[in-house]
Amino acid sequence: MPLPFRTAAIGSTNPAKVEAVRRILGQLAPACAVEPIDVPSGVGAMPLGEAAVRAGANARARAALERSGADVAFGLEGGAILDGDNAWLTGYVVAITRDGRLGEAAWGRMLLPRVAAERLRGGEELGDIIDDVFKRRDSKRQAGAIGILTGGAMSRTDAFAYLVAMACAPFLHPNLYGNAS
Numbered sequence: 001m002p003l004p005f006r007t008a009a010i011g012s013t014n015p016a017k018v019e020a021v022r023r024i025l026g027q028l029a030p031a032c033a034v035e036p037i038d039v040p041s042g043v044g045a046m047p048l049g050e051a052a053v054r055a056g057a058n059a060r061a062r063a064a065l066e067r068s069g070a071d072v073a074f075g076l077e078g079g080a081i082l083d084g085d086n087a088w089l090t091g092y093v094v095a096i097t098r099d100g101r102l103g104e105a106a107w108g109r110m111l112l113p114r115v116a117a118e119r120l121r122g123g124e125e126l127g128d129i130i131d132d133v134f135k136r137r138d139s140k141r142q143a144g145a146i147g148i149l150t151g152g153a154m155s156r157t158d159a160f161a162y163l164v165a166m167a168c169a170p171f172l173h174p175n176l177y178g179n180a181s
Contacts, residue, residue: 003029003171009070011039011060015141017076020160028168035070039063046125047079050090054106057092065096072097074167076160078144080120081109087117089126089145093163097171105166107159110146 008029010021013036025032040063041047041056060075074095081088088109095103112126119129127140134148144156170177 003032003168005029005032005071005171007033007035007068007070007072009035009037009064009068009073011037011041011064011073011075013038014076016144016156017160019157020076020164021074023157023161024164024168028165028172032071035068037064037067039067041075041077043077043079046120046123047077048082048120049079050081050092050106053077053079053081053090053092054094054104057094057104061094061096065098070098072171074164076163078126078140078156078160080112080116080126082117082121085114085117087112087120091159091163093160093167095164095167095171101170101174103167103170105163105169107163110149112145113149116145 008025010018018036022034025034039060042059043052043056047053047056056077057075061073065073072095076093078091081090089112090109092106116129126145130139130145130148131137139148146159147155
């Protein structure tokens with residue numbers, strides 16, 4: 001049974017994130033219109049640590065819901081986790097409905113190259129690092145670090161699309177999730 005959403009807002013105008021939401025809602029809520037809204041994450045351009053990545057996704061979803069008349073809003077946030085000498089790529093999605101129901105999903109860690117870890121510690125944004133290392137431009141709005149590092153086997157859109165689908169689970173099975181918010 002498809003989701004009843006007629007309108008969805010996404011707290012970003014990044015094409016990779018917008019396409020991830022469109023792709024999944026095209027399957028789960030085929031009649032749903034998607035409205036990208038440029039909103040701040042509140043965690044800066046390069047969130048570091050799981051708590052910051054989650055907070056950014058949450059802030060984006062809530063701001064998009066507030067600035068729209070949508071039935072549901074999505075916040076998608078990518079970031080990195082610094083652990084010793086390593087840096088790990090991670091992502092988070094929050095979905096929130098007008099009546100306060102919440103869906104969340106996070107994906108595991110992908111090890112980033114040592115040069116990225118060093119430069120992230122120096123305060124640079126991952127998209128800028130990847131663009132520099134791979135001689136690209138605006139990769140975070142396209143395949144992203146994940147697409148470039150996997151040789152195109154998985155794009156940033158693909159990774160976020162999986163999370164969007166997972167964040168919709170409470171809406172697909174409300175009897176199992178209750179009205180948790």
